[in-house]
Amino acid sequence: MAKAYDHLFKLLLIGDSGVGKTCLIIRFAEDNFNNTYISTIGIDFKIRTVDIEGKKIKLQVWDTAGQERFKTITTAYYRGAMGIILVYDITDEKSFENIQNWMKSIKENASAGVERLLLGNKCDMEAKRKVQKEQADKAFSSLARDILLKSGGRRSGNGNKPPSTDLKTCDKKNTNKCSLG
């Protein structure tokens, strides 16, 4: 039987509770936004197949509960992930400070050399912004392989493009490594 895809990539979303991980994943997988999300308990996943440079890429995106104690469950999924998306909320400084802790969890649990992506969510709430883009660039510029981009839950930072477009762009960069690695 022919495979329905050329490559399978497993991605993982992590970050503090309430930063909008589930919103992003639903926007990405179903191109859908609504205001009625429920707290993610434990771990969940969504699948989307995208075409990149003529290849069918099946993306398995794992969504996790953000509360600290759930790490006891979710870290089991780090090792199998080829890419990890760290999400913070630009209106919540604490969620940005905690990125360091999430980085540490990656170091302790994920495969060496896993692709990482830092994502500032809720860019549509510019008036409430607490974390400046420069701050994020500065704090994580040493992670050369990381790609920094902003994405709003409702709208991406640069206009009407849905975040799925942004995510695809970043996957494109990452896939070269993911697919060969």
Place this chain on the structure above:
Amino acid sequence: MQPAERSRVPRIDPYGFERPEDFDDAAYEKFFSSYLVTLTRRAIKWSRLLQGGGVPRSRTVKRYVRKGVPLEHRARVWMVLSGAQAQMDQNPGYYHQLLQGERNPRLEDAIRTDLNRTFPDNVKFRKTTDPCLQRTLYNVLLAYGHHNQGVGYCQGMNFIAGYLILITNNEEESFWLLDALVGRILPDYYSPAMLGLKTDQEVLGELVRAKLPAVGALMERLGVLWTLLVSRWFICLFVDILPVEKIFSEPGSLSMATVAKLRESCRARLLAQG
């Protein structure tokens, strides 16, 4: 479906949940018209059982509970069978003291993050409803966090407490029922190490391997960890998918017995899709 036909089933169920867009009214009516007979028979039996005022502990009650407690008796039956009523009677005023306890900003923030994300499909939890149950939910969770500092607040408790509030319509009773569950019936489910939860997930995996080897093999082949399927079910005590009567009368058996039934009913579908 015809509009006239749709309107016969209320858009909101007795608990306040909105029926989903794709709700099948015709199938529901068909099912309910025959189920109503069963419900009525049960209601008569329960009324007879409870007419003395108390809730007896007997084999009969156990059997009745397994089949489901009628909505109008749930709060009372749960309170007695779980021991929550006894605790509440022995500690008058305790709940309100907890609410006035020393403030804990971390706890408050953690709870607040989940208020909007608890049953958004239930009209009673909407901010536009007055009184809005979000306030009640906040109080119950905050009091519990002060009461049981080893657990504090664990995500998932919002759904359990929310459900208890919907059933009891009573803040203090919801608190004591939550304590029965989190503090006594499932003590290590919600604590930071979540050992009870992890143990039960492993036990489930073992059970499936032993009883349904084909399903076990499929899971292994797909490399799926059991947590993916069951962590939400276990942590939320199935409140969003199944009736939850039994837990208060037969706590130990809840997770495994429920999953045993579920997995039988899902087995064929699982294997077909695998």
